[in-house]
Every structure is written in structure tokens, then in C-alpha cells.
Amino acid sequence: MIDNNNKSKISVMLVDDHPMVQGGLTACLAFYDDIEIVGATDDGAEALSKAKELKPDVIIMDVSMPKMNGIDATEIISEQLPETRVLIFSMHDRPEFVRSAIDAGASGYVLKDTSSEEVYFAIKAVAKGNTHFSSSISKMLIENPMQADNERLTTREQVILSHVASGLSSKEVARKLDISFRTVDAHRRNIKTKLKVETLAELVRYAVNHGLIEKNK
Amino acid sequence: MIDNNNKSKISVMLVDDHPMVQGGLTACLAFYDDIEIVGATDDGAEALSKAKELKPDVIIMDVSMPKMNGIDATEIISEQLPETRVLIFSMHDRPEFVRSAIDAGASGYVLKDTSSEEVYFAIKAVAKGNTHFSSSISKMLIENPMQADNERLTTREQVILSHVASGLSSKEVARKLDISFRTVDAHRRNIKTKLKVETLAELVRYAVNHGLIEKNK
DNA sequence: TATTACCTACGTATTAATACCTAGTATAGA
DNA sequence: TCTATACTAGGTATTAATACGTAGGTAATA
Structure with a gap:
């Protein structure tokens, strides 16, 4: 200017x-x-x-x-x-x-x-x-203060969560990502701890509300 | 006029x-x-x-x-x-x-x-x-044709679904509604059949996307 | 009266999820 | 070099979910 x-x-x-x-x-x-x-x-x-x-x-x-x-x-x-x-x-x-x-x-x-x-x-x-x-x-x-660093999901966790929220079981996610289903379970537990939730339903709602999964899909 | x-x-x-x-x-x-x-x-x-x-x-x-x-x-x-x-x-x-x-x-x-x-x-x-x-x-x-009558959820089914989608187990829903957890399970099965889904995650997403559950709650 | 739908509820069997605990490897940062 | 984090993976035990089949009572409709 x-x-x-x-x-x-x-x-x-x-x-x-x-x-x-x-x-x-x-x-x-x-x-x-x-x-x-x-x-x-x-x-x-x-x-x-x-x-x-x-x-x-x-x-x-x-x-x-x-x-x-x-x-x-x-x-x-x-x-x-x-x-x-x-x-x-x-x-x-x-x-x-x-x-x-x-x-x-x-x-x-x-x-x-x-x-x-x-x-x-x-x-x-x-x-x-x-x-x-x-x-x-x-x-x-x-x-709604900014989530602390240790409450943010890592990239891998987001990937796991999006699959789980789309309806795949831990075994199916494991097969898809070529990892052990134990690893998937460990991630699920970590994700729940970070997000302070206890159930799959709550995880799914978080994923939908935070755009980790497509709506109407 | x-x-x-x-x-x-x-x-x-x-x-x-x-x-x-x-x-x-x-x-x-x-x-x-x-x-x-x-x-x-x-x-x-x-x-x-x-x-x-x-x-x-x-x-x-x-x-x-x-x-x-x-x-x-x-x-x-x-x-x-x-x-x-x-x-x-x-x-x-x-x-x-x-x-x-x-x-x-x-x-x-x-x-x-x-x-x-x-x-x-x-x-x-x-x-x-x-x-x-x-x-x-x-x-x-x-x-997206209108759902057939037999594919619409009844009032009771919507109530069951909203509780399930909010994270309650079948036992918790049963306690809350004062019915048997077998009844809740039967409803879940019927709802899945009607909506043509197979997993809890899909049920939750349906509930969120159809306003059966509050967003950000 | 007969049929259908809804809501209810049970038994049996199998699979999945979950909790708890433990632990190795790689990478980044102090 | 040491520490922390992320990602990985295993074992054991318990609970929940799911599938399948069955079935009774009530109300509405033909």
C-alpha cells in the first residue's frame, strides 16, 4: 500500500x-x-x-x-x-x-x-x-481452556480413533494397519484416558464432533 | 389480502x-x-x-x-x-x-x-x-428415498438408542428404564436391523447425525 | 376372530471389550 | 549419557456384547 x-x-x-x-x-x-x-x-x-x-x-x-x-x-x-x-x-x-x-x-x-x-x-x-x-x-x-499437550491425540491415535469410530473392531483395525490388536487396545486405552471418557460411544461422539470421521458416512 | x-x-x-x-x-x-x-x-x-x-x-x-x-x-x-x-x-x-x-x-x-x-x-x-x-x-x-414404515424407529427404540449412544451399557439402560437388560438387547438388535448397521459405533453415529443425542455433550 | 406389531423377557454359546500389569525399541531433547 | 515419549506387543482375568432361537401379553386393525 x-x-x-x-x-x-x-x-x-x-x-x-x-x-x-x-x-x-x-x-x-x-x-x-x-x-x-x-x-x-x-x-x-x-x-x-x-x-x-x-x-x-x-x-x-x-x-x-x-x-x-x-x-x-x-x-x-x-x-x-x-x-x-x-x-x-x-x-x-x-x-x-x-x-x-x-x-x-x-x-x-x-x-x-x-x-x-x-x-x-x-x-x-x-x-x-x-x-x-x-x-x-x-x-x-x-x-474451554486449550487442552494440555498431554491431552492432545497423537497422529497415530487419531488414525486409530477414526477407524474405531467408523465401526471397526480392534482386530479389524489391527489387520488394516498391520499391527497387533493388543497395540490397538493399548491405544484405545490411552485415547480414553486423554479424552477423559470411558466408553466406545463417547469415543465415537468425540470423533464425529471433532471431524475425525465424515458425517453421514 | x-x-x-x-x-x-x-x-x-x-x-x-x-x-x-x-x-x-x-x-x-x-x-x-x-x-x-x-x-x-x-x-x-x-x-x-x-x-x-x-x-x-x-x-x-x-x-x-x-x-x-x-x-x-x-x-x-x-x-x-x-x-x-x-x-x-x-x-x-x-x-x-x-x-x-x-x-x-x-x-x-x-x-x-x-x-x-x-x-x-x-x-x-x-x-x-x-x-x-x-x-x-x-x-x-x-x-435418498423416504424410509419405509418398517425401517423407522419406534419411540421406545429412539429412547433406547439415545441412551446407548450416550455411553450407557445395556445393563445401565435397563436399570434406568426399569426393564430387563434382555429387553434392551432385543431392542438393540431390532434397531440395528432397521438401520442396516452392525456395530455400536454405527449406531452412535446415526444418533449423533439424526439429532437423537445432543452435540458436544 | 385372526393377524400383526410392539414391547417385553429368557437361555445358551461365542466373541469382543476391557482392565491390569509388564516390557522392548526408536527417537528427541536436556 | 540420561530421560521422556510414542509406538509397539504380550499374558491373565473378568465383563459386556452379540447371535440365535424362543415366546408371552397387549393393542390395533382387517
């Missing part, structure tokens, strides 16, 4: 695959004369190239998008355009989505039921280098 | 709890001079009273809303305002959402990634008394 060029207005790029949401954001932000919509796209991959071209102050980014999701896009933008701030604008209020976004470098996270005014204030805050989270998001982050 | 009064314009009411979606719909439909937005609300319960007052030709209805969901609202509107058409406008593309909506009396179902033009055409179609479904919705309905 050229020094002092268009400095009084915050340039904003929209990245959302729902036409009505894009339209709604455009319409609502049009009321504020210190905000300028400089571009819009409906997928994360194109967002990257457009962001490099436009160098907006703020990007409003959805999470779920067809080609590249907003979290991955955010991570790359944070690396390649450190002066551009990303404000996540999403349906998803679960801790793992929010944490992924923060880890990827997002400066804020607001839910899609947020009022126009709050979206505007959030844009202003992140443009200044601050952060902004919906109050329910902040509350939820406080109530 | 008074005969011939304002007949050339289709009156439309918006029911969606996302301000940007409401804003986007309003903005996009403003381009069409044969459509008039006569009201908007963000919850299904208020939608009922406003609909009786305004008697719109078409209601654009979200599904997930805080106080009353769009399906329940649709059902009541279909009964009490038979000349008002409901067009569902939703994130959810799973068969059970779509079927619930149709059963409730909705005249159409479009997904939130639908273009402005298609939303406009859908409104026109349902205002005329036709139906309109996103092409992916139509395709999915064809591929």
Missing part, C-alpha cells in the same frame, strides 16, 4: 460463499463512510490471489468454503500479508473452529448472528491491530 | 436470524420491482404473528432459529395461512431437514449458496403455487 494513500478509509475484502451474506455485508457496510469494500470472492483460494493484489486492511473471512477453507486461507495470508488483518465471520461456534482460526492468525472471530454495528466495530478494532471476538465466543474460550 | 390490491407485486416476508442474510436478501430483492419486502423478523415465533398481520404471498424462512425453528413455524403457517407460501432458505442440505420441511408444508427449499437470480425465480415459482428446490436438493431427495 502506498504511504498515506486512501488512509482515512479502511479497505475491506469479503470472502464468503453465500451471495446473501456478501450482499448483506456490502449493504450494511455501505452506511459507514470510513469503510470501503475493495473486493469480494466466494472461495479461499481466490481470496489469496486477490488479497495479494488488493492488499486490504481487513479481510472478512468465512470458514466453510468449497475449495479452500477460511482457516487455511487465513494462515497463508498471515504469513504473506502481515499487515492485512483477518476477521472470521462464521456459523461455527465450537471451540476447535475458533482455536484453529486463532492459531492460523485471525485477529477476530464473530458469529453470523452478529449485528451490523458489532461487525463494524470489529472491523475497526482489527484494522487498528486489536482483536475482537463475539462475547459468546470469548466466554466459550474461557470455559 | 384485499382483492386486486397490490396484485402486481409479490409481497415477501423474511425470517432469518442472521442480520447479513436479511440485509443481503433485502438488497438483492430490491432490484426486482415485482417483489416487495413487507416485513422481516429473526425468529420463528414472531414470524407467526407477523405473518397473520401482513399476510404475505411468500415467506422466506430459515430453519435454525433460536426460539422457534423454521420447520415448526412453517407447519403452523401452512395450517393458518393456506394462501401464504413458505420457501425454506437454509444451510442444511441433509435429507431429514428437507423432508421435515416438505412434510411441514414448505413449497420450496433453497440452500444458502444459491444465487440471487435463483432465489428470485424460486420466489416467483412458489408465489404462483408451484414448488422450487435447489437442483442439489432435488437430486439428493431422489437418491
Whole structure:
């Protein structure tokens, strides 16, 4: 960005695959004369190239998008355009989505039921280098502290869990991974200890809710 | 509605709890001079009273809303305002959402990634008394025929399944429901036969995906 | 009256899961 | 070099799940 060029207005790029949401954001932000919509796209991959071209102050980014999701896009933008701030604008209020976004470098996270005014204030805050989270998001982050390192599942454990949650017995998982069924059992026990659960049903629910297994499969 | 009064314009009411979606719909439909937005609300319960007052030709209805969901609202509107058409406008593309909506009396179902033009055409179609479904919705309905009566779970079976899926053993479910664990086992076997699954993991996933158990619980 | 479906419950036999304990190898980090 | 972690794997014992078959009582429907 050229020094002092268009400095009084915050340039904003929209990245959302729902036409009505894009339209709604455009319409609502049009009321504020210190905000300028400089571009819009409906997928994360194109967002990257457009962001490099436009160098907006703020990007409003959805999470779920067809080609590249907003979290991955955010991570790359944070690396390649450190002066551009990303404000996540999403349906998803679960801790793992929010944490992924923060880890990827997002400066804020607001839910899609947020009022126009709050979206505007959030844009202003992140443009200044601050952060902004919906109050329910902040509350939820406080109530669900980050899992300790020793409570995270290793890669192998995730693989074991996804198979078990899909319905395979320990023997079937063992055969599939070419390991002993005792090894599978040992992993299951470790996984249960880490996740503080006791039953297979709880393991399955964790896997479904954390995207370790495809829905409707 | 008074005969011939304002007949050339289709009156439309918006029911969606996302301000940007409401804003986007309003903005996009403003381009069409044969459509008039006569009201908007963000919850299904208020939608009922406003609909009786305004008697719109078409209601654009979200599904997930805080106080009353769009399906329940649709059902009541279909009964009490038979000349008002409901067009569902939703994130959810799973068969059970779509079927619930149709059963409730909705005249159409479009997904939130639908273009402005298609939303406009859908409104026109349902205002005329036709139906309109996103092409992916139509395709999915064809591929997932309604379950036969003998494949639906009875009330008791759903209760058994929700307990089992929450992690209780057959003995624990038996104790909780004051029945024999043999009875629980018999139900489990019947449920598996009906759902065409073989393992507890598959039962749990069904329960999670069909809302028989709370997410993140 | 006969049939069907739902809910209930039992016995027998086999397999799977689980708990507990123990332990070797490889790799990374202090 | 030592320690910790991850991944691996074994034995023993107990409990749970599962399969198969059987069957009674109640209510609804033809």
C-alpha cells in the first residue's frame, strides 16, 4: 500500500460463499463512510490471489468454503500479508473452529448472528491491530481452556480413533494397519484416558464432533 | 389480502436470524420491482404473528432459529395461512431437514449458496403455487428415498438408542428404564436391523447425525 | 376372530471389550 | 549419557456384547 494513500478509509475484502451474506455485508457496510469494500470472492483460494493484489486492511473471512477453507486461507495470508488483518465471520461456534482460526492468525472471530454495528466495530478494532471476538465466543474460550499437550491425540491415535469410530473392531483395525490388536487396545486405552471418557460411544461422539470421521458416512 | 390490491407485486416476508442474510436478501430483492419486502423478523415465533398481520404471498424462512425453528413455524403457517407460501432458505442440505420441511408444508427449499437470480425465480415459482428446490436438493431427495414404515424407529427404540449412544451399557439402560437388560438387547438388535448397521459405533453415529443425542455433550 | 406389531423377557454359546500389569525399541531433547 | 515419549506387543482375568432361537401379553386393525 502506498504511504498515506486512501488512509482515512479502511479497505475491506469479503470472502464468503453465500451471495446473501456478501450482499448483506456490502449493504450494511455501505452506511459507514470510513469503510470501503475493495473486493469480494466466494472461495479461499481466490481470496489469496486477490488479497495479494488488493492488499486490504481487513479481510472478512468465512470458514466453510468449497475449495479452500477460511482457516487455511487465513494462515497463508498471515504469513504473506502481515499487515492485512483477518476477521472470521462464521456459523461455527465450537471451540476447535475458533482455536484453529486463532492459531492460523485471525485477529477476530464473530458469529453470523452478529449485528451490523458489532461487525463494524470489529472491523475497526482489527484494522487498528486489536482483536475482537463475539462475547459468546470469548466466554466459550474461557470455559474451554486449550487442552494440555498431554491431552492432545497423537497422529497415530487419531488414525486409530477414526477407524474405531467408523465401526471397526480392534482386530479389524489391527489387520488394516498391520499391527497387533493388543497395540490397538493399548491405544484405545490411552485415547480414553486423554479424552477423559470411558466408553466406545463417547469415543465415537468425540470423533464425529471433532471431524475425525465424515458425517453421514 | 384485499382483492386486486397490490396484485402486481409479490409481497415477501423474511425470517432469518442472521442480520447479513436479511440485509443481503433485502438488497438483492430490491432490484426486482415485482417483489416487495413487507416485513422481516429473526425468529420463528414472531414470524407467526407477523405473518397473520401482513399476510404475505411468500415467506422466506430459515430453519435454525433460536426460539422457534423454521420447520415448526412453517407447519403452523401452512395450517393458518393456506394462501401464504413458505420457501425454506437454509444451510442444511441433509435429507431429514428437507423432508421435515416438505412434510411441514414448505413449497420450496433453497440452500444458502444459491444465487440471487435463483432465489428470485424460486420466489416467483412458489408465489404462483408451484414448488422450487435447489437442483442439489432435488437430486439428493431422489437418491435418498423416504424410509419405509418398517425401517423407522419406534419411540421406545429412539429412547433406547439415545441412551446407548450416550455411553450407557445395556445393563445401565435397563436399570434406568426399569426393564430387563434382555429387553434392551432385543431392542438393540431390532434397531440395528432397521438401520442396516452392525456395530455400536454405527449406531452412535446415526444418533449423533439424526439429532437423537445432543452435540458436544 | 385372526393377524400383526410392539414391547417385553429368557437361555445358551461365542466373541469382543476391557482392565491390569509388564516390557522392548526408536527417537528427541536436556 | 540420561530421560521422556510414542509406538509397539504380550499374558491373565473378568465383563459386556452379540447371535440365535424362543415366546408371552397387549393393542390395533382387517
